[in-house]
Amino acid sequence: MEPPTPKQVERLVGAAEAMFEREFTTATMERLPAAAVTAPQELIKVPDPDPNGEGDGRDCGGAGMRSFLQELKEDPGPLQLETLLAEIVKLERVMAIGLPEHLFEGTSEKVVEAWRARAMRMYPSDFAAASPRVCLTLLAALCWVRKTEMIDGLVELLIQLVHKISVRAEKKVENEISAEFRRVHGKHGILARLAQAALDLPEEVVRKAIYPVVGAGTLADIVAEAKANEKAFNTRVRT
Template sequence: MSVVSISETDEDLAGRWSLVFEDFALLNAKSAATQLGFAAQLLLYRMTGRFGRDAGEFPDTVVTYLAEQIGASPAELEGYDWLGRSGRRHRADILDHLGFRRARRQDMQAAAAWTGSELCQLGLPASGMMDRLLGWFVAHRIAAPEEEALTALITTARRGFEDQVLEKIASFVSSEHGERLDASLADEEGVTGFSGLKADPGQPNIDNILIAARRLAFVKQHVLPLEALPDLRDPIARILRRRAINETAWTMRRHPDGRRYALFGLFLAHRERELTDGLIDLLIEIVHTIGSRARNRVLKAFVTEVERVHGKEGLLVRIAEAACLQPEGMVCDVVFPAAGGADVLAAIVREHKASDGFERRVHRVLRVSYLRHYRRMLPAVLGVLEFRSNNLVHRLVLDAVDWLRRTSGSRRVLRPEDGVPLDGVVPPQMARPGRGKGRRRASADQPHQL
């Protein structure tokens, strides 16, 4: 893999791959056949803190630029002894030339401490951490060990840092809390099992919305307090959360108790938002479906009952012309013939009366559909969702939602003094008449408020 981009500009090449006077003094002491490889290793280590392993790490543009500086052929790089005795001797000369010393045990301990305290919290991939760690060695003028040793150092530091994060989270999990989480792992495919909690909300229907409400209620009951969790936008939190999502219940049960509970807690904290969004989407879809089905049902009955009269504007013009020509004539002699007969006028009257009550019929069908089938979802939804708004315009709607939460499931008769929130929520023409002295059922206006 090349160490620089093939598309580097001439200015980039000059800034990063130019030899200085002191470099030439050292370079001239090497044999002509090895000078190009030596120069490549020298400039690569100065820039990145590591040595190359083969010629493929250097783009052709870099090789050509280096060869021009020392008067060599670019092909000479292929014959360089990268890992043999000559290469090792050259690496030692380069370290001495650049003022680097060999890493000691205390240097490796300091590098590990820095990696754990400063680098791990950034949530970088392994390659990014490797580059930053090499930069630390360069800044301290210490020769970095082999890549395998650095990889082991990074792995150990990352594991230790993650353990610290998970131990802090696990400290907030009580024994009873842990037992309930273990029960979810044991009942993997159940509604509130570990796999069930990962499932999508499904199609908008009454069964799926009740299941989604149960899952959200479980998550809200078992989610850890905010002070126990890192910021969910934190890179390490995202990494650990993805790890928990990708694990099965079986692999989760294999973790030690503290680590298992902490991973589960991170998963639940993130899943709470997703389940809330999914439940709201289901609720919106179902409410839309109730209204659409009621409208389509009434419209179908309306078409069956009423023969729509087309061209009423032209009909009105013909009637007006006939009336103007015979203002003293009888209706049956003047208007009926111009309209095409009394049946046409009667059809217009029926159409008008039917359309005038169309919305009322829609809401009557909607109310019946809600009471017979969809009403049972209301307590479950309101039990897990909380509605808020800083907009005063929505205050009436929020009051209606609070009222729904208090009265959902109630079949008692309400009186005007009970304060049913209708104004600004339910259209006046759609409010259901009371049953004597203004009394009404608690469920009468729930579909409109919903």
């Protein structure tokens, strides 16, 4: 048998790819509900600038002039509460599109990931130039994968944020405790004198028997240091 020429192989592979793309995009379109067919197209729209230069500041010269598609492609910002809240809003917008859970059922994850990667490299004008079936499938794959990535990212952000709060709480409590008491040196000798005074003068009141041996200020320092043990420290950090 005579093997096919490189051009014949290229033509056959190209035809197979085109057929697969046609079947894949058609199946995706059929699984999309009516509301989810129009919603993804809103991602590529860029808000019109305010001709009067007025407004709330979100529609001029900044992030407000970008399409949501650009925001969707971006990774989370610095580790802070505002970043977590912004990612939640972004996730809510993606979930509001209403992509069904079975949208890519039976399709390899690598295929969906490939379409997502393809969409990540495209601009709004590229989506507008593509056929409706291809455009919707690209946007659906992008939203589908990014939704999962954002959920994982939110979990990671929350863990890091809680850790950051914990570290800040420890430093705050350490500073508070340092301000509340000074470490008492020679506690063992003080406690020994305290015990001896109590034994020598069992009938005397505290003021007459104890204070001459160990002053009230020293006793207060010992009590404060005793309260600043690990259990009390952890309780204050958690609070």
